[in-house]
Amino acid sequence: xxxxxxxxxxxxxxxxxxxxxxxxIAGLFxxxxxAAAMLPCDSVAAQExxxxxxxxxxxxxxxxxxxxxxxxxxxxxxxxxxxxxxxxPVTDSLSRIYRNGGVPNSLQEMRALEAQQKLVxxxxxxxxxxxxxxxxxxxxxxxTGSGYVLTAAHVAMRPNKEAIITLSTGKRVRARTLGxxxxxxAGLIKIDGGQNEGRPWPSASLGSSDDLVPGMWxxxxxxxxxxxxxxxPVTRVGRILAVRPDAIVTxxxxxxxxxxxxxxxxxxxxxxxxSRIGNDVADNLxxxxxxxxxxxxxxxxxxxxxxxxxxxxxxxxxxxxxxGVAQVVEVKPGSPAEDAGFQEMDIVEQFGDAVVTDFDSxxxxxxxxxxxxxxxxxxxxxxxxxxxxxxxxxxx
Amino acid sequence: MPMINIQHAVHATHRAAALPISVFCGLLALMPTAVAQDELxxxxxxxxxxxxxNRRDCQAMADLVRPVVSATGESIVQVICDGxxxxxxxxxxxxxxxxxxxxxxxxDPIRVRLADDQLLSARVAAVRRANDLALLHVDxxxxxxxxxxxxxxxxxxxxxxxxxxxxxxxxIGVVSSPARAIQHExxxxxxxxxxxxxxxxxxxxxxxxGAEVAGVVRDDRILAINGQSESSKNSVMRTLHAxxxxxxVRLTIERSGAxxxxxxxxxxxxxxxxxxxxxxxxxxxxxxxxxxxxxxxHDTVLEPDECxxxxxxxxxxxxxxxxxxxxRVVSYALPASLVTSEMVGMLSEARAAAR
Numbered sequence: 165x166x167x168x169x170x171x172x173x174x175x176x177x178x179x180x181x182x183x184x185x186x187x188x189i190a191g192l193f194x195x196x197x198x199a200a201a202m203l204p205c206d207s208v209a210a211q212e213x214x215x216x217x218x219x220x221x222x223x224x225x226x227x228x229x230x231x232x233x234x235x236x237x238x239x240x241x242x243x244x245x246x247x248x249x250x251x252x253p254v255t256d257s258l259s260r261i262y263r264n265g266g267v268p269n270s271l272q273e274m275r276a277l278e279a280q281q282k283l284v285x286x287x288x289x290x291x292x293x294x295x296x297x298x299x300x301x302x303x304x305x306x307x308t309g310s311g312y313v314l315t316a317a318h319v320a321m322r323p324n325k326e327a328i329i330t331l332s333t334g335k336r337v338r339a340r341t342l343g344x345x346x347x348x349x350a351g352l353i354k355i356d357g358g359q360n361e362g363r364p365w366p367s368a369s370l371g372s373s374d375d376l377v378p379g380m381w382x383x384x385x386x387x388x389x390x391x392x393x394x395x396x397p398v399t400r401v402g403r404i405l406a407v408r409p410d411a412i413v414t415x416x417x418x419x420x421x422x423x424x425x426x427x428x429x430x431x432x433x434x435x436x437x438x439s440r441i442g443n444d445v446a447d448n449l450x451x452x453x454x455x456x457x458x459x460x461x462x463x464x465x466x467x468x469x470x471x472x473x474x475x476x477x478x479x480x481x482x483x484x485x486x487x488g489v490a491q492v493v494e495v496k497p498g499s500p501a502e503d504a505g506f507q508e509m510d511i512v513e514q515f516g517d518a519v520v521t522d523f524d525s526x527x528x529x530x531x532x533x534x535x536x537x538x539x540x541x542x543x544x545x546x547x548x549x550x551x552x553x554x555x556x557x558x559x560x
Numbered sequence: 561m562p563m564i565n566i567q568h569a570v571h572a573t574h575r576a577a578a579l580p581i582s583v584f585c586g587l588l589a590l591m592p593t594a595v596a597q598d599e600l601x602x603x604x605x606x607x608x609x610x611x612x613x614n615r616r617d618c619q620a621m622a623d624l625v626r627p628v629v630s631a632t633g634e635s636i637v638q639v640i641c642d643g644x645x646x647x648x649x650x651x652x653x654x655x656x657x658x659x660x661x662x663x664x665x666x667x668d669p670i671r672v673r674l675a676d677d678q679l680l681s682a683r684v685a686a687v688r689r690a691n692d693l694a695l696l697h698v699d700x701x702x703x704x705x706x707x708x709x710x711x712x713x714x715x716x717x718x719x720x721x722x723x724x725x726x727x728x729x730x731x732i733g734v735v736s737s738p739a740r741a742i743q744h745e746x747x748x749x750x751x752x753x754x755x756x757x758x759x760x761x762x763x764x765x766x767x768x769x770g771a772e773v774a775g776v777v778r779d780d781r782i783l784a785i786n787g788q789s790e791s792s793k794n795s796v797m798r799t800l801h802a803x804x805x806x807x808x809v810r811l812t813i814e815r816s817g818a819x820x821x822x823x824x825x826x827x828x829x830x831x832x833x834x835x836x837x838x839x840x841x842x843x844x845x846x847x848x849x850x851x852x853x854x855x856x857x858h859d860t861v862l863e864p865d866e867c868x869x870x871x872x873x874x875x876x877x878x879x880x881x882x883x884x885x886x887x888r889v890v891s892y893a894l895p896a897s898l899v900t901s902e903m904v905g906m907l908s909e910a911r912a913a914a915r
Contacts, residue, residue, distance in 0.1 A: 267620040271874070274624060278719050278874055281734065285717030379614040383717070388889045394740055399716050400859045400889060401734040402616045415615050417859055417889040419841060443840050445861050445888055446615060 249369035250287040252280065252432040262430045265379030265403060277381065277430070284383050284432045285399045290366035294330040294391035295319055295353065295424055297341070300537075303386045303425030304329065304353055305434060309364025311355030312464075314456055315424030316439050317344035318475075318534045320351030323466040327353055330391050331366075343463035347470025348410050349439040350455045351424070352463040368426055371433025373452030376412060380404045384416035384448075386425025386438060397425075405446060410455075412436045415446040468532065477533045478557040481506055483523040490526040492543075504554035507545065514542040530556070617861060622730040625721050628876035633727030634675045635707045636869050639682075639696070642667025648725060648869030649696060650881055651704045652903050657910065659903060660868035661883055662687050662694035663806035663848040672698055675726035685910035688902045689804060691894055692848055692883055695906040697914070707870050709896035710877040713739065713856070720858050720893070721872040722882055733860025739895055744851025746805035746826040750776060752793040759783065759814075760796040768832045774824035776811065783819070784812035800826070806848035842887045849886040856880050856893045 254262045258276050261268060268274035291306045295315055302319030306312070313329065320327075320341040327339040337359045344351040355365065384400045402416035416427065418438050427436040427450045436450035456463065471477075480499020481492045490512040495501050512520045516539040518529035533539055535558030543550050612618060635651040639660050646665065649658040649672055658672060670682045678700075685697040698704075714720065714735050722731040749769020755761040762780045765772050782796050783789060786809055790796045803809060803826045811822045828849050834842070846864045858871070862885040870878045871893045880893035894902075 265614070267618065267624060271624065271628065274719070275874055278717070281717035281719075282715050283717075286715075381616075389887075395737050395857070398736045398857065398889065399734065400736060401717065403614050405614050415617070417861070419888045420838070422889075441841060441888075445843065 249367060250284070250291060250428065250432040250434070251369035252283045252287060252430075254280065254431050258430065261381060263375075263380075265377060265381060280430050281381075281383060281401055284428055284430065285385075285401075287432050288368070288383065288385045288399070288426065288428055289332045289397055291368040292332060292385040292387075292397045292426060294387045295339075296328040296330070296391075297321055297325055301387070301390045301421055302423040303421070303438065305424075305426035305437070306355070306365045306367045307370060307434065308367055311339070311357070311360075311365050313339065313353040313355060314426075314434075314437050314453070315351045315353055316437055316451065317346045317349045317351040317468075317472075318439075319424040320344050320353055321534055321537070322532050323468050329353070329355055332397050334393050341466075343459075343465060343467045345455060345459050345463065345470055346468065346472060346475075348451050348455045349472050350437065350451050350459070350463070352456070368428070368434040369432060371429055371431070371435045371453060373407075373412065373435050373454040376404055376407045376429075376435060376452075378404050378406055381430050382414055382416060382435065383428045383430075384414070384418065384422070384425065384438065384450075385428075386418065386422035388419045388421050390421045402448075407452075410452075411439065411449045412452055413446075414448050414450065416448055417445050418448045471531075474560050475535050475558050476560065477530055477535050477537075478559045479526075479530045479554065480557065481512075481526075483526070485523045488522055490520045490523045500554050500557040504541070504552045506541075506543070506552065506554075510543040510545050510550075512541060512543050513549070515539060516541075617732055621732055625719075625730060625732065625874070626727065628874065629721055629723045629727045629730060629872055631876065632707055632870055632872060632878060633723055633725075634705050636675065636723055636725050636727065638673040638725045639664070639868060640671045640673060640679075641665055642669070645865050647865055647867055648882070650707055650868065650870045652695075652706050653907055654703050654706055655911075656698040656700060656704055657685065657706075657907060658682065658696040658698065659881060659899070659906075660694050660696055661846070661848075662689070662692050663804070664846065664865070664867065665694055670696065672696065673725060685913070686906035688906060689807075691852055691898065691902055692804070692806075693881075693894075693899075693902055693906070695903075695910055697910060707878045709900050710873075710879055711897060711900075712873070712877065712879065713895055713897070714873050714879055719874045720856075720860060720879070721874070721876075722860050722862060722866065722869060723872070724866065724869065731860045731862060731866065733858045733891065736857045736859050736890070739854050739856050742850050742852045742855055742892065744804050745829040745849075746800075746803055746807070746851065747829045747832065748776075748800050748803075748809065748824055748826055749832060750782075752782075752796060754793045755781060758792050760790060760793040766832055768827075770825035770827045774811070774822045776813070776822060776824065777815070779815070781814040782811055783814055786810050787812075804848060804851045806846075845886060846884045849884045849892075852883060852892060852894060854895055854898045855883065856895050858891050858893060859889055860891050862891045 258280055261277055268277055293304045295302045295304045304313040304315035307314055323341055323343055325341045327341055328336055329339045330336050338356045339353050342352040342354055381403055385397045388398050400416040402414045404414050406413040418441050422438045425438045426434050429435050434453055436452050439451050440449045441447055480496040480501040482494045483491050492506055492508055492510045495506045512526050514520055515529040520526045533556045535556050537556045539554055541552045541554055637649040638645050639647040639649045647661045649660040652659050671679055672682045673679050680698045680700055682696040682698045684694050686695040716735050718735045720733050749766035749771040750762045751764040752760045753763050760782045762778055765776055785799045805826050805828045807826050809824055811824055813820050813822055844864050864885045867882045869882055871880045871882050873879050880895045881899045883894045884892040886892055
């Protein structure tokens with residue numbers, strides 16, 4: 165499907181396809197990064213290409229085996245945390261557009277809108293962060309001085325993973341993933357303590373996604389294409405096109421690398437988190453911030469649950485729990501497992517980071533991955549241990 | 561039938577209305593709330609991109625800003641190469657000089673369509689490869705109305721307005737990030753090593769590269785580029801690095817004892833690596849997206865053939881010149897300060913040559 169409305173298209177052909185064309189925006193970038201890292205570049209064959217950006221190694225991250233389930237049970241979203249913040253007062257002259265959206269009535273009103281956009285853009289910079297987990301890169305937004313970071317579930321991937329947060333100043337800090345509601349693509353990360361000399365982190369003022377209506381103006385920041393220190397966060401301004409319980413659609417154009425980044429209203433309050441896109445430049449979906457509030461305790465405890473429709477991770481093997489090991493009975497034709505070289509009778513022993521003991525534990529390990537993610541799998545084939553690389557597929 | 565009326569309404573209010581998608585979006589947005597959601601076909605319910613009237617880039621916004629851009633509209637032309645509209649142009653001299661995006665000038669003859677619909681022949685009077693600018697000259701016994709650039713640079717979040725020829729179309733966006741330089745990412749698409757004679761031997765050809773399209777294969781020896789002989793892998797790499805995306809090179813190649821000449825295009829490295837999905841979400845782009853001394857990054861959804869025209873702030877001041885549609889979230893404009901300094905040099909060069 166074309167991404168511009170100027171192109172002629174037959175709706176019968178394009179529209180049904182667009183549902184399956186929604187793609188995760190950080191997941192996409194993760195795949196690109198991975199592919200780039202795979203380019204052969206040995207010392208013999210000199211290349212005409214520029215060197216790849218330096219890989220982030222995990223060596224700066226201290227091992228940390230416990231998920232910090234944090235003291236406060238109170239969600240910062242309802243407990244009106246107001247240290248610092250991105251909130252910008254809305255003047256009377258702008259209150260109509262702020263609340264109801266719509267096109268300015270006059271050039272004067274448009275310039276008032278513009279002045280407000282500039283203020284919000286400036287205040288949104290500091291709390292917008294880049295999130296790097298392994299080779300994948302997405303975004304997040306700090307919402308408390310103590311360092312809670314809202315992101316997308318598919319950026320955080322799994323609970324208790326090490327993450328590197330890059331602030332808009334370029335400062336890099338260690339963090340760890342907490343919980344995620346994959347059913348709406350909401351994820352939570354906490355910056356490890358003791359990294360800011362006792363000072364609070366710059367944080368976003370929290371808004372509500374309850375009063376949103378189509379036509380309202382909004383502002384997105386993030387790191388499209390990944391963090392670029394010569395550029396910093398990238399601002400986009402658009403309008404809300406649809407409000408659904410599970411997602412807000414805007415024409416703030418997003419792309420790979422933006423996932424997890426913040427969407428602000430004209431008062432500088434956080435209303436949603438970037439999640440996924442369709443091919444059309446106006447198909448940009450964000451997770452309403454209220455979902456973080458609904459399940460704050462579960463997120464803060466490091467629970468992970470749910471699947472986004474169409475994004476259930478799939479391997480494509482079947483087996484029996486009763487046999488006591490994760491033995492493959494059938495490899496589905498055309499499945500990620502077949503592409504990766506799985507064979508019948510293979511006994512799966514390790515899937516990514518997870519040790520696999522029986523078929524149920526394999527199912528759990530697959531459920532903990534994200535579509536598009538690549539996992540190294542060790543199988544026992546006739547007494548030999550074999551390494552396979554699988555790219556996780558997806559289904560409804 | 562109400563659908564027809566709605567369709568007409570959408571046609572009347574959207575410059576790009578000739579397509580079914582916008583019709584259906586408009587339909588959904590304008591539908592009375594009494595219509596139950598489940599009476600709609602599934603694909604229409606699932607369509608999230610509803611509400612063209614609610615888009616930032618709606619016709620009402622274009623109408624709102626029209627008064628501030630109308631004065632500049634006269635100074636915007638369409639550039640036509642070999643019968644195809646390739647870019648916009650910005651009139652910068654009353655004596656018929658027009659700035660445009662150089663890498664889009666890919667065919668002859670070059671003509672420009674003025675605001676008043678006149679179609680005039682043009683020739684390239686000066687170029688600045690480093691910033692992808694060309695200065696065109698049209699020979700006509702009439703005065704042209706040049707734009708004047710402002711030295712102010714708009715802050716992040718400021719509205720930017722990109723009018724088309726005669727401001728018939730108007731695109732709107734905002735400044736996305738601070739002005740910065742964009743290193744060029746042009747590549748021929750070959751991995752090289754030195755053979756036993758010290759000549760550059762092709763080790764591998766990158767898929768989707770200009771080298772692949774031109775028919776370069778493994779073990780080809782590159783003897784010369786654009787007629788200049790190349791002594792080694794390093795000299796080939798140096799020469800290629802000086803070439804910008806969108807430019808062509810003539811390669812003199814030795815293959816199995818025979819010498820042949822191949823014309824190959826330098827392409828954006830990012831585009832060669834891009835997946836099919838990335839390519840879809842990014843949409844149509846220019847062939848040259850990188851290699852600019854300074855750019856204003858903005859989020860206006862431009863078509864590739866809308867580069868070369870001026871970009872205005874919300875007061876109608878010309879703050880730059882659109883130079884590339886670089887991706888789904890990225891358009892680049894050269895800021896007025898850079899355009900002005902390049903323009904002054906190009907104009908004096910062109911006028912001196914014309915005397």
